[in-house]
C-alpha cells in the first residue's frame with residue numbers, strides 16, 4: 001500500500017508531504033524512540049504522540065515512510081521542515097494511537 | 111534511550127570518539143530532592159563555538175555520512191532531560207575538551223528510569239580500558255570513586271580488559287553500587 005492510499009482511506013490531515021508513492025508494508029505504534037530504532041522495520045507507518053524533530057531523525061535511520069501523530073498535538077515547525085527534506089510524510093489525527101492503529105490494520109497493514 | 115544509564119554510556123562514547131584520554135564522570139543522585147544529575151568531562155578534541163550551537167540538532171554529526179547522517183546522542187539526551195523538567199548544558203573548547211551536564215527531575219512522570227548504572231560504568235571501563243576513567247558516584251550523602259589508574263595500580267595490572275578482570279570489576283562495582291544505596295557509611299573505591 002502506498003502512503004497516498006493510507007492518507008486517502010483514513011482521511012488524515014497532511015502536515016508535510018513526503019514521497020506519496022512510497023510503499024508501506026508495516027505499522028509500528030510506540031513513543032519510545034530507542035524502541036522504534038531497535039525494533040521497527042523499514043517501510044513502516046509509525047504511529048506516535050511524540051512531536052519533536054528527533055522523531056524525524058529516528059525515522060530516517062529506520063526507513064520509516066510515514067508518521068501519524070495522534071491526539072492532535074501541536075507540531076513544531078523545525079520538525080516539519082526536516083520531514084520535508086527527508087521525504088517523510090507527516091499526518092495528524094485527533095484520534096489516539098490505539099484507534100488509529102486499528103484503522104490501519106483494517107485497511108490491510110498488519 | 112530507555113534509561114539515563116544508556117545516556118551516560120552514549121555521551122561518554124562521544125568523549126572516546128573525540129580521542130580523549132582522560133574522562134571524568136560525575137553522577138549525583140538526590141533521592142530527597144528528586145533529581146539525577148550527571149556531568150561528563152573530557153580532554154578530547156573539543157568543538158568550536160559554531161559546532162557547539164549545532165550539536166543538539168539531530169541531523170548534525172561528524173560521523174561518516176555514508177553510514178548515518180544523523181547524530182542522536184545529544185539530541186535525545188536533551189529531549190529526555192527537558193521532558194522531565196530538567197536541562198542539558200554543553201561547554202567545549204577546541205583542543206581542550208568538552209563538558210556535558212544533564213539534569214533529570216525524578217519526580218516528573220516522564221523521567222526515564224536510572225537503569226543499570228553499574229553496568230554502564232563497567233562497560234565503559236572495559237571497552238576502553240587504556241583511557242583514564244574517573245567516575246564519582248554520589249547517592250544522597252554517600253559516594254564512591256572508580257579511578258582506573260588507581261585500580262590498575264592496586265591490582266598490579268596493566269590492562270582491565272580481560273575476562274578475569276571483567277568479573278572482578280563487575281562484582282566490585284555491584285558491591286559499591288549496592289553499598290552506596292543501602293548501607294550506612296561512606297565507602298571509597300579505587
Ligand SMILES: Nc1ncnc2c1ncn2[C@@H]1O[C@H](COP(=O)(O)OP(=O)(O)OP(=O)(O)O)[C@@H](O)[C@H]1O
Pocket residue numbers: 120124125128152154155156157165170171172173180181182183184185207208
Ligand atoms: N565530547 C565531545 N567532544 C568533541 N566533539 C563532540 C563531543 N560530543 C559530541 N561531539 C560532536 O557532536 C556531534 C553530535 O554528537 P551526538 O552524540 O549528538 O551524535 P553522534 O555521536 O555524531 O552520533 P550518535 O550519538 O547518534 O552515535 C558529534 O558527531 C561530534 O562531532
Ligand SMILES: [Mg+2]
Pocket residue numbers: 120121123124181182183184
Ligand atoms: Mg554520540
